[in-house]
Amino acid sequence: MPELPEVETSMRGLASAIQGRELKRVRAMRADLRFPLPAGFSDRLQGRTVEGLERRAKYILVRLTGGLTWLIHLGMSGRLIVGKGHLPSLEKHDHVTIETTSGYVIYQDARRFGFMDLFEARAELSHPRLKDLGLEPLTDLSISSLASVLKGRSSSVKAALLDQRLIAGLGNIYVSEALFRAKVRPERAAGMLTRSEIKRLVKAIPEVLAEAIKAGGSSLRDYRQPSGELGYFKASWAVYGREGQACIHCRKGVVARVVQSGRSSFYCPKCQR
DNA sequence: AGGTGCGCCTGGAGGC
């Protein structure tokens, strides 16, 4: 599911439920998600207080007392659900539950591509999931930083923007949307973009992400904000999922779909060159 | 260094 805007929205919702609170009771309904949960998962979380929450790329980092960090990745269908009062009866794909003195959090994940880990502060820089992450799109993007990661790449700009080692947080939807705004075709070679195209991407990427965050993300199938509310940015998609429809910008082009490494890219052949 | 395809899972949509 979730790309940067959905992860950011999920992180904020999670923060509203657990920031500054003690994790009174933690339960895992199964021993694994995509990967096994770390040894002693529930016991290590239980009794700790949440000092802060951060998002890095598509990861949520929950900072806990005692120097422990709880890392959450939502995979394709992972959802955080928060509520006040007592934990409700669980549904089929509810895998992890957290209770505080005032409410609860449920981690639900039908496809179970999500995963969680726990690590101590000294292990953060070498954490296998974090150490190779690239530019943070909302804070690290500049013409020079983007130009530098794209430089010399013969792969498509679509593949490059999806490559979390170069720029971390974009997924299939927002890459298509950002390329549309920047008027760049997804098949273009990443290293051959002009300076003005890079400049347009540097503007388009944070812009589309910020708008999506403001709308609470994009609900396609599984995604909801932790409050249960949908994410409304889907209504603002210009090209994603609109194959065959007239381009909303030029009104003449017909949105095309190409498959790159098995994944769909959508673009307007008239607007994007 | 690039690409492609597959597997990990489940469920929804659409065809018959």
Place this chain on the structure above:
DNA sequence: TGCCTCCAGGCGCACC
């Protein structure tokens, strides 16, 4: 109603 195939927001890996 059911069965079948295809597709899906991610990501790691084997292989060319």
